[in-house]
Amino acid sequence: MIEIRFHGRGGQGAVVAARVLALALFKEGRHVQSFPAFGVERRGAPVAAFTRIDDKPILLHTNIYEPDHIIVLDPTLIGIVDVIQGLKRGGWVVINSDRSPEHYTDFKKFKVGTVDANKIALSHGLGSRTHPIVNTAILGAFAKVTGVVGLEAVAEAIKEAFPTKKQDNVQAAMDAYHSVRVRGD
Secondary structure, eight states, X not given: OEXXXXXXXXXXXXXXXXXXXXXXXXXTTOEEEEEEEESSOSTTSEEEEEEEEEXXXXXXXXXXXXXXXXXXXXXXXXXXXXXXXXXXXXXXXXXXXXXXXXXXXXXXXXXXXXXXHHHHXXXXXXXXXXXXXXXXXXXXXXXXXXXXXXXXXXXXHHHHHOSSOHHHHHHHHHHHHHHOEETTO
């Protein structure tokens, strides 16, 4: 089983990203679960969402405490929330950031990928300058660095999940896939 935890703020699309990732994996023939965990339900409040993946039915129904991978939609959460809590050795931390992966020195034990999902989202008109919607871009970066899901499946899931701006969201995922940076690049 592969477990992924998303960290974001209300309104950024973390819950939708977890659901779209699950849909993409389902399209690839995997068994999946996707669910959110809310504290204070308001725009801007920290939000966690989860996705589980397996080749057999998933019977576990708890939050994810020891994820294989972490996705951080808002880098300002780092230091406020222990985003890497419980992350398994060898796991990926994929961060929406304009900084290089080397900047995140506290994550030396893990593989780190960064992508400027804010810039990508804004270039495709996804959200506003003050509230870019980065969920589809971050999924493209995640697909590239982990290999857990294919970019084609992510694109198909985006087309199915989004009622509007389908192509803009697909292009954001593709742009992030091609521009994600990993430590040592």
